[in-house]
Amino acid sequence: MPHAWIEYSKNIANEAEVGSLGQCVHDAMMETGIFPLAGIRVRINRIDDYLVADCKPENAFVHLAIRIGEGRDMETKTAAADLIFERLSAHLKPLADRTPLAVAFEMQEIRGPHSYKMNNLHQHLAAN
Template sequence: MPHIWIECSRNVAAEPEARALKQAVYAAALETGIFPVGGIRLRFQVIEDYIVGDGDPTNGFVHIVLRIGHGRDLDTRRKAADHVFEKVVALLTPLRDRAPLAVAFEMQEMSAELNYKFNNLHEHIERRRNAA
């Protein structure tokens, strides 16, 4: 973990800040120090069909959901969420200053009982690191 979903409206997708968002969120997640590299999954999707606010076509959005495994205390989760969101805000502020933009971010904790995994990424990443 984490699994990260980033969506943005078509009208902001080509902006330099939006193009840099995937790497910035990935780096911020690693910087928290609580997520293993092999657990990170990040998806970035441009949404073609949307309505934002009053429907003005210049209104844009970025929506980020960061889902994490169960077991970290609230303070740890809050510090990680604050760190990632601060990086998002720093990156997107120039875009927000140029155009109407709604940014939403949420960290969610997955169920401890109903969370299944079938994964060998950790072993492969460790082998690649040791071979380098």
Template sequence: MPHIWIETSANIAAQPEVRALKDCVYQAALATGLFPLGGIRLRFQVIDDYIIGDGHPDNSFVHVVLRIGVGRDAETKRKSAEAVFQKLCGLLAPLQQRRPLAVAFELQEMHPELNFKFNNLHEHIKRRQESN
């Protein structure tokens, strides 16, 4: 874990901040120290069909969901979420100064009994790191 979903409105997809968004959130998640390299999955999707606020075409959005496994205390989850959100907002602040932008971030915890995995990434990553 974590699994990260990033959605952004198409009207800002070409902006430099949005082009840097995927790497920013990925690095911020790694920097928390909570998540193993082999556990991170990040998806980035540009949404073409949307209505934001009053429907004005200049309105834009970025929505990030960080879904983690169960077992961390509330303070650890809060600090990690705040660290990722601060990096996200820091990156997007110049874009928000130029146009209407709604940024949303949510940390979700996966259900402990309804969360299944079939994964060999950790072993492959370890072997690649050892061979370097």
């Protein structure tokens, strides 16, 4: 963990900011200093069918959801979420200056014993 899901509306698929959005989120997650590299996953999904606000075709959206493992205090989680949203917002500002854009972000903690993992990336990263 953490795992990130980025969804964006089809009408901004060819914008430069969207093309580099995954790397922006990955870098921000690393910059927090609280997530292990081998646990980071970023998924990027274009949403072809959507309605935004008054349904005008130029209206666009980006939604970022990050799920993290439990065990961090509220101050640490808030600082990480603030940093990630700051980086996301700064990255998308030029796009927002050109087009109607709704940006949303949420960070959720996965609790409990029902979070299963099998991950050998830690060993592969250590070996390289």
